[in-house]
Amino acid sequence: MRRRLERAPDDQGFTLIEMLVVIAILLIVGGITTNAIVTGFESTRKGQDRIRGLSDLEKGIERIGRELRVADPLLIDPDGNFDGCIGAEVFRDGKRFIIVYRLEVDPDDPSTFDLVQDIETYDDPDDTTPSTTNVGLFIDRIHSDALFTYFDQNGNPILGTDPQAYLTSAQVRINLVKQLFEQDPLAVTTVVNVRNARYGSDGLMTATCN
Numbered sequence: 001m002r003r004r005l006e007r008a009p010d011d012q013g014f015t016l017i018e019m020l021v022v023i024a025i026l027l028i029v030g031g032i033t034t035n036a037i038v039t040g041f042e043s044t045r046k047g048q049d050r051i052r053g054l055s056d057l058e059k060g061i062e063r064i065g066r067e068l069r070v071a072d073p074l075l076i077d078p079d080g081n082f083d084g085c086i087g088a089e090v091f092r093d094g095k096r097f098i099i100v101y102r103l104e105v106d107p108d109d110p111s112t113f114d115l116v117q118d119i120e121t122y123d124d125p126d127d128t129t130p131s132t133t134n135v136g137l138f139i140d141r142i143h144s145d146a147l148f149t150y151f152d153q154n155g156n157p158i159l160g161t162d163p164q165a166y167l168t169s170a171q172v173r174i175n176l177v178k179q180l181f182e183q184d185p186l187a188v189t190t191v192v193n194v195r196n197a198r199y200g201s202d203g204l205m206t207a208t209c210n
Contacts, residue, residue: 046183053178057188060115060139061174065192067099068172074197075100076166083146086172096125103144112179115139115147143177143185150197169197 067088068074075087075098087100098120103113117138120130150158151171158165172194177187 046180049180050183050186053180053186054188056139057176057178057186061176061188061190064101064174065190068174068192068194071194072196074169074172074194076163076169076197078163080161080163082150082163082166083148084144086148091125094125096122096127098122098130101138101147103142103147106141109141112141113144115142115176139176139178141179143179145177146175149173149175151191167197169194 064086067090068086070090070092071088072091073089075089076082077085077087081102085100085102087098090097090099098118100118102116102118104116106112106114115138117136119134121132121134122129123131149172150166150169151173152158152168153170155171158169170193171191173189173191175187175189177185179185
């Protein structure tokens with residue numbers, strides 16, 4: 001009698017339910033893995049943004065502080081924009097420089113501001129017309145509140161809207177706050193001693209602070 005051959009149970013394959021269970025498990029594991037990778041990339045990006053932002057602030061505040069320390073004199077905006085605009089007249093390498101730091105609305109994000117640097121170079125210090133003029137982005141996404149605070153020789157803050165009061169400035173506190181995407185802002189602060197201040201009655205600051 002011919003023996004009927006039967007397939008071993010292991011050769012019967014997967015049922016539809018078993019395949020669906022396996023697919024579901026793979027989707028869950030894949031989702032967890034993908035989420036972990038995305039989270040890792042996001043954390044790395046945020047960390048890099050903070051490092052770059054802090055580097056920008058530290059370099060920027062060092063540069064501003066250096067210019068204000070050697071200012072001869074420090075220049076004050078005659079229109080009253082004291083905390084958002086400051087200038088320095090600097091003599092270097094036989095030339096005269098008018099360097100102004102001021103805020104402009106960020107074109108990419110109207111809710112924030114960019115700190116802009118204006119530089120007028122006078123090859124002959126006695127010239128009244130600059131040889132070259134350069135306007136450029138200094139630090140982007142800067143918070144607009146109280147970038148510059150002025151103090152008299154006794155360490156008291158100078159307040160009010162009278163530009164003449166700022167002639168007694170002996171120190172300037174620089175407070176830079178940079179906005180980061182989906183993160184807490186970064187802040188760097190320093191206080192610099194200045195030689196003397198001068199109200200820009202000759203118009204040096206009028207055009208560049210507005």
